[in-house]
Amino acid sequence: MxxxxxxxxxxxxxxxxxxxxxxxxxxxxxxxxxxxxxxxxxxxxxxxxxxxxxxxxxxxxxxxxxxxxxxxxxxxxxxxxxxxxxxxxxxxxxxxxxxxxxxxxxxxxxxxxxxxxxxxxxxxxxxxxxxxxxxxxxxxxxxxxxxxxxxxxxxxxxxxxxxxxxxxxxxxxxxxxxxxxxxxxxxxxxxxxxxxxxxxxxxxxxxxxxxxxxxxxxxxxxxxxxxxxxxxxxxxxxxxxxxxxxxxxxxxxxxxxxxxxxxHRRQLRDRAQQVVLAVATFDKEGRLLVDQGGLLPCQTITTRFHQRTFDEEFNTSHSVFQWLFRVSRHWSGIVDLIPSMRDHLQATGYLQSQSASANESRASFGSEDNSGYSVIFRELFCVTALDLARSLHTRLQDLGYLYEEVLTTGTASNNIIWKDTARNKNIIAADAAISHKDAMRNSVFFGRGQLLILTRKIDTEESNRLQNIGYRFANLDQVGENLASSLQVSRDDLGGLVARLQLFCGREAWVPANGTYLAAFVLQPLPVMKGLNVIVSKSTPDRLPMVKLDSQELSQQHLDFLATLHGLTLDDCLVRIVQESSSLTNGDIWLETFRNKIHELLNELPESALRRSTFSAQQLDITNGVTGKNQKIRATAFAFCGIKEVYHQSLASPSLTCVPLSFFQTFLRSYPGCPDHAILAQKNYREFSNLFVPSSNDVKASSGSSRGAWHSFWRPNKSLSLSETSLNPDSSSEKGLVSVAPLSRMESANNVAHPFGGIMVSQDVVINADKKSSCQIELKSLGLRTEAGVADREQQTMADILMSITTSFRDPHNMVPREGRW
Structure with missing residues (x-):
């Protein structure tokens, strides 16, 4: 071969x-x-x-x-x-x-x-x-x-x-x-x-x-x-x-x-039906921070928000959302408590260990009482926010502010109600595909997921840092389809959301200049006694519609004239101004200015209810809380107070919107430098620092003998875990009185950051010196004196005072103007 x-x-x-x-x-x-x-x-x-x-x-x-x-x-x-x-x-x-x-x-x-x-x-x-x-x-x-x-x-x-x-x-x-x-x-x-x-x-x-x-x-x-x-x-x-x-x-x-x-798509689809926390970060060019998949950095808070009643909604009027809104504007008051929150959630089974997936570790809860479910959800929010900050390699204090809306997601695949115009009845279809034009036009979507967004605007140095760790900035036209698909919302709704988020980032806290202002406080009652809303401008929902009346404080003569208008409607005030001007020989320039400012206020809030609103001559200080520690600014305001008819829910101008009264009060307590931040931090410390309460069995075991009990009090066992010890952080005013074992990491952090909630122990020594003999003294009191007290309550906001004024106008016996500060 x-x-x-x-x-x-x-x-x-x-x-x-x-x-x-x-x-x-x-x-x-x-x-x-x-x-x-x-x-x-x-x-x-x-x-x-x-x-x-x-x-x-x-x-x-x-x-x-x-x-x-x-x-x-x-x-x-x-x-x-x-x-x-x-x-x-x-x-x-x-x-x-x-x-x-x-x-x-x-x-x-x-x-x-x-x-x-x-x-x-x-x-x-x-x-x-x-x-x-x-x-x-x-x-x-x-x-x-x-x-x-x-x-x-x-x-x-x-x-x-x-x-x-x-x-x-x-x-x-x-x-x-x-x-x-x-x-x-x-x-x-x-x-x-x-x-x-x-x-x-x-x-x-x-x-x-x-x-x-x-x-x-x-x-x-x-x-x-x-x-x-x-x-x-x-x-x-x-x-x-x-x-x-x-x-x-x-x-x-x-x-x-x-x-x-x-x-991953299934997880995104499921996430759109859950309560999710996302971070919207904008650079100087207005581009949005996304990951490699073109999605916002986000994590699931919980699979669903537990509703205590059938008609309860998690929105801006909910007290839990208002707490989250305030905490996000003062992360320093809660950041040291988050480790104990994480331990509490893991001990109660609502959060798995850190090795588990974030999407699988946030469980839903529905068996807690009214106070317990609120605590659990707030803890989950704070823990999730800290995890997001770590994923972005940044501090929690720099993560951003919570956006002023609770967004609904998952509307693209939820149940749809079709309106049959021919037979005048509604037809319910689950996850139906809308192909008919009439069905598309008459469809009503109901979303099952909720999205909370922390938003911020960063400088060039921070944007470069985020890009170096793998994130990218993109325009909406580049990532809009991916974002809309992940949130299961329409592309138009997503565009409107991003535009509102950019405006929210650019909005700065309003600091009034010196002078006197004229404000409008008009309430919109909700049907079926569901609360009250305040009518404000869409661009500035955190403050009342107002115009500047004078750059300085008013003279006593002008204040006396305003006192004569107390209790009159806006139309009656205009008539009185005309009558007062006609009675003067040369007229009054200030009265003409006052009348023009009222018309400017009507242009600012073009509602017929404003014309029926009642003028209050009570002078309100609008600088306290807004400027924080800066008390050099002196700005006051007079307001027209009124309530709109409940059966007129529509607004006269598309530039206006309604904000829940409680949420508007939250706005007024959330300005940078507001003293209410420290008071809220103190309340949070008292609420969350005692999460681990020892059980009765642990107490009996630890008190087997009197000697053992005293010994455990003076020398705590270092082997006890955080959930087993009953010692609270020491925040007394005297140090070095006793020798105790070092506190745990969480307790030490809380003790440094929150010197609240302890009992002040002091020693009073009163020495009276006799005038006749300088060498003789009398010890009037020598010993220990204990004082237990609470911190100051949160201040009254301008909305609180205006609300009391509005209700007082309905009492015919209470029509005397009084001085007020907030």
């Missing part, structure tokens, strides 16, 4: 070459599988410098270098048929060269991906970005070309002679196709347009780069026979089997990535 082969194919001869089309197609499919796996891994890779990021980057390099290039090479070479197909003269490979050719492309591609990740994503300069992208494409093309020719050098029975024009052409094909594919990938990723079809296009270009280079180089290669293969013919199939196994593994990885993607 060998003699026949030697005669037919002598050494040094060049057998003719032909190709098997089906093997060529299979080799392209193998390359496509590896390329698609690479693109999927790059797409789902987390940014940053952590080990997980590098592992994902290395996995991408292995997928492309080992599967898309190496496997394609040896599967493709199976399509090359030399001579008449005799096994002894086909291509066989050396194991050493084969192993080296598998490692080389992985190393080169990892280098190219690292350069693109380091310079392309983190640099804003176009030159640097294009250079990084070019280097990455050149490295990928060089890996394809280098692996091909290095693998050919491992051929044992042939000497492969390349043709240089074909080498150059194959290299250009590899580099050009890699640059185009990677450029498309990074461009689409930067604009959050990288859906599966676009990623498939990128993978096809990468497969074209590998296959195009391979077959171009093969067409320019001459095979010169240098020996005959001796041994079983199945040895040639070893590389093929390895390549096919790797390809099947890559297919499994693709299926796994698809499964994880579907799971």
């Amino acid at each position: 060998e003699a026949d082969l030697a005669i037919k194919y002598p050494l040094g001869s060049r057998p003719h070459v032909h190709y098997l089309p089906h093997d060529i197609f299979v080799s392209y499919i193998v390359s496509l599988i590896g390329a698609f796996t690479t693109v999927e891994l790059l797409h789902r890779r987390v940014s940053g410098a952590g080990w997980r990021s590098w592992v994902q980057l290395a996995a991408s390099a292995v997928s492309f270098g080992l599967v898309a290039i190496w496997c394609m090479h040896f599967v493709g070479n199976r399509a090359i048929r030399l001579g008449d197909g005799e096994e002894e003269i086909q291509l066989y490979y050396d194991s050493a060269f084969t192993a080296i050719s598998a490692i080389l492309p992985i190393v080169v591609i990892l280098l190219g991906f690292s350069i693109a990740d380091r310079f392309y994503k983190s640099s804003r300069g176009s030159t640097t970005r294009y250079m990084a992208l070019t280097v990455c494409g050149v490295c990928a093309g060089a890996a394809v070309t280098g692996m091909h020719y290095l693998g050919n050098q491992g051929t044992t029975n042939y000497r492969l002679i390349p043709t240089w024009p074909f080498v150059i052409g194959a290299s250009l094909i590899a580099v050009g196709a890699c640059c185009i594919s990677l450029g498309l990938f990074f461009h689409w990723s930067g604009h959050w347009m990288n859906n599966i079809w676009r990623r498939l296009v990128v993978a096809c270009f990468l497969a074209v780069a590998v296959s195009g280079m391979h077959w171009t180089a093969a067409a320019g290669t001459t095979y010169e026979l240098i020996g005959y293969h001796k041994g079983p013919g199945r040895a040639r199939a070893v590389n093929l089997i390895i390549a096919l196994c790797l390809s099947v593994g890559a297919c499994g990885a693709c299926f796994a990535l698809g499964f994880l993607k579907q799971r």
Whole structure:
């Protein structure tokens, strides 16, 4: 047989070459599988410098270098048929060269991906970005070309002679196709347009780069026979089997990535039906901070908010939301209590250990009493906020303020009520797809999820820091579809939300200038006795509609005139001003100014109820609480107080809105520097510092003997856990009186940050010196005196005083103006 082969194919001869089309197609499919796996891994890779990021980057390099290039090479070479197909003269490979050719492309591609990740994503300069992208494409093309020719050098029975024009052409094909594919990938990723079809296009270009280079180089290669293969013919199939196994593994990885993607979508869909806390961060250019998937940083607070009654709603009028709103404006008053909150939630089973998933650790609660469920939800909010701050690598105090609305999510897939106009009845459909135009027009959506948003605006230094740890800033048109899909809301609703969030970030606390103001306090009663709303402007819902009457305090003559208007409606005040002006010889410029300011106030609040509102001559100080410690500003206000009819719920102007009275009072207690912040912090300390109360069994066990009890009091057992000890933090006014064991970490932090709630122990020594004899003294009192007291209550807000004035106008016996401060 060998003699026949030697005669037919002598050494040094060049057998003719032909190709098997089906093997060529299979080799392209193998390359496509590896390329698609690479693109999927790059797409789902987390940014940053952590080990997980590098592992994902290395996995991408292995997928492309080992599967898309190496496997394609040896599967493709199976399509090359030399001579008449005799096994002894086909291509066989050396194991050493084969192993080296598998490692080389992985190393080169990892280098190219690292350069693109380091310079392309983190640099804003176009030159640097294009250079990084070019280097990455050149490295990928060089890996394809280098692996091909290095693998050919491992051929044992042939000497492969390349043709240089074909080498150059194959290299250009590899580099050009890699640059185009990677450029498309990074461009689409930067604009959050990288859906599966676009990623498939990128993978096809990468497969074209590998296959195009391979077959171009093969067409320019001459095979010169240098020996005959001796041994079983199945040895040639070893590389093929390895390549096919790797390809099947890559297919499994693709299926796994698809499964994880579907799971992530399901989690987003479920999250849209839960109570979620998100962070909306804007840079100076107005762009929104998102993660690599184009979503807001967010975490689930709880699966649902427990409603105590059927008609209870978690909205801005709810006392729990108002507490959250105030706490977010003074994180320093609660941050030291969060460790104890986390321990309490874990002990009660509402929060799993920190190793559990955040989405799975927040449980719903529905069996607590009215006070217990409120405490649990507030603890979950604070713990979730701290976890978000840690994910952003920032302090909780810098996380932002809570937005002034509770947003409804999940409306895109919830139950829909269709109105049948023909039969005048409602039809309920669950998760129905709206295709009919009439159904779309008459549909009413009901959302089941709720979204709380902490928002802030950052400077350039902070935005650069966030981008360095893997987050990105994007315009709404880039990430709008992803955000709307994750929240399950319409695209238009999302656009309006982002616009309102930007305005909220730009709103600054209003500090009144010196002078006298004229305000309007008009209430809107809700049907079925559900409370009262205050009519305010949409742009400034945190303050009453008001105009500046005078830049200085009014004279006594003007104050006396305003006293004559006390109890009159706005229309009657205008009539009285006209009468007063006509009675004067030369008129009064101030009266004309006062009348013009009333008309300006009517333009500010164009409601007919304002004309029927009653004027109060009580002078209110509007600087206390607004300016904090700055008491140099002296600004006062007079107000028209009125209540709108309950059956007129619509507003006269689209620029107006209604804010719950309780929430408006919360606004007035949330200004920077407001003294109520410290009072709220003291209340929170008293409420949350005693979360761990020892059980009766623990108390009996700890008091087995009187000596043991006293010993445990003076020398607490250090082995007791935080939930077992009953000692409260020491905040006494005298230190060093007794020797106690060091407090735990949580107790020490609370003791430093919150010196409230303790009993003040002092010693009074009164010494009376006799005038006649300076050397004699009398000790009137010597001993210990204890005082137990509480902190000052929260101050009355302007809304509180105006509410009392409004109700007093309905009492005919209480019409005397009085001085007031808030």
